Amino acid sequence: MSKLLEEHEVYEGPRFKVIKKTYEADNGEKYIRDIVCPGDASLVLPIDENNNIIWIKQLREAVDKVQLELPAGIVEPGEEPIDAAYREFEEETGLKAGSMEHLISLYPSIGYTNECVHVFIARDLSQGVKHLDADEEISDIIRIPVEECYEKAKRCEFNHSNMNVALLLYCAKYLNK
Amino acid sequence: MSKLLEEHEVYEGPRFKVIKKTYEADNGEKYIRDIVCPGDASLVLPIDENNNIIWIKQLREAVDKVQLELPAGIVEPGEEPIDAAYREFEEETGLKAGSMEHLISLYPSIGYTNECVHVFIARDLSQGVKHLDADEEISDIIRIPVEECYEKAKRCEFNHSNMNVALLLYCAKYLNK
Numbered sequence: 148m149s150k151l152l153e154e155h156e157v158y159e160g161p162r163f164k165v166i167k168k169t170y171e172a173d174n175g176e177k178y179i180r181d182i183v184c185p186g187d188a189s190l191v192l193p194i195d196e197n198n199n200i201i202w203i204k205q206l207r208e209a210v211d212k213v214q215l216e217l218p219a220g221i222v223e224p225g226e227e228p229i230d231a232a233y234r235e236f237e238e239e240t241g242l243k244a245g246s247m248e249h250l251i252s253l254y255p256s257i258g259y260t261n262e263c264v265h266v267f268i269a270r271d272l273s274q275g276v277k278h279l280d281a282d283e284e285i286s287d288i289i290r291i292p293v294e295e296c297y298e299k300a301k302r303c304e305f306n307h308s309n310m311n312v313a314l315l316l317y318c319a320k321y322l323n324k
Numbered sequence: 325m326s327k328l329l330e331e332h333e334v335y336e337g338p339r340f341k342v343i344k345k346t347y348e349a350d351n352g353e354k355y356i357r358d359i360v361c362p363g364d365a366s367l368v369l370p371i372d373e374n375n376n377i378i379w380i381k382q383l384r385e386a387v388d389k390v391q392l393e394l395p396a397g398i399v400e401p402g403e404e405p406i407d408a409a410y411r412e413f414e415e416e417t418g419l420k421a422g423s424m425e426h427l428i429s430l431y432p433s434i435g436y437t438n439e440c441v442h443v444f445i446a447r448d449l450s451q452g453v454k455h456l457d458a459d460e461e462i463s464d465i466i467r468i469p470v471e472e473c474y475e476k477a478k479r480c481e482f483n484h485s486n487m488n489v490a491l492l493l494y495c496a497k498y499l500n501k
Contacts, residue, residue, distance in 0.1 A: 148383060149383055157335065157337065158334065158342060160358040161356065161358065162435075162436050163358065163360075163436060165337065165342065167337070180339070181337040181339050183340075183360055183436075206325060206326055207431075207434045207435070211328070213325065214434065219435075250480075251480045251483070252483060253483055253484070253488065254483055254485065255432040255433035255485045256362075256432035256433055256437065256441075256485075256486070257484055258339075258362075258365070258396075259339050259340060260433065260437070262433060264433075264485070297496075300493070300496070301497055303428045306429060306430055306431055307430070307434055308430045308431065308432045308441070308485035308486050308489055309432075309485050311428075311430065311488075311489040311492075312492065315489065315492035315496060316477070316478070316480070316488065316492060319474075319477070319478050319492060319495075319496075
């Protein structure tokens, strides 16, 4: 297995750092990898009392599109992923979750980023306080029945990897799909 | 909706560039986003004649782990995603695919990267020629029955987002899971 010889930071921005790592392969050849280090994130699959999934519409600058998405956000330094899930869910939807169940932790793009996304199922929802960051654009929440979301996923209407895993895995585990 | 005011490159490495974009929100406030631009990738879900999925074991430097993975690779400039799928599949497994069916195109981490991953189902497999890049470490292929892979996914044994979507969506669409 390859051996890490050296690493150093080559870029630091507001959202992530880039670390350049030099490895030596088993055959003695050296090679480098640039790794994006954005920290971890939490993603929430919120299920209401009528078996609807709660979605938000959010502008995504990386692809210049408004997307139907699940609530999600960055885990702050020193914060537990589950606490980030509770916090981001309330900030983005104005709803409070009574419980958060860990579903899975995912690597979105393991070739060049070390980000890990922790997925939680939020239940027992009640009224909370919406509080968006200054640079977030999120419209009102949208409730869609779980079965309808599953059919949408099967028709490939969602194009966000982590959201698809959250939805398809939830349906596989809990709806015996 | 926010308006893009300006963008410029702040980092260029062997695997990706970083572009800094400045936006103006509806309320007049300016904010910036760093976007990783790694180009697109193709991911292959290979199904053999006995309904096994074909896996590879690969070292992933971003997380310093050897992972069970599906064959995947970067779409070269001027290349179609489906051609990258055929090429990478043969290079990494030593097998040739007789057909490639487009399943879905995914954004792995839309908050900070514009990468799009195109997922294909490979069928009608025959012997080809393995050819790894100098910096790739991939062991022999591993064949696991589709149903067993689905159970593994339900037990959260796979932690790569795009692979999970490929597997769960395939099972949802084709095995009526």
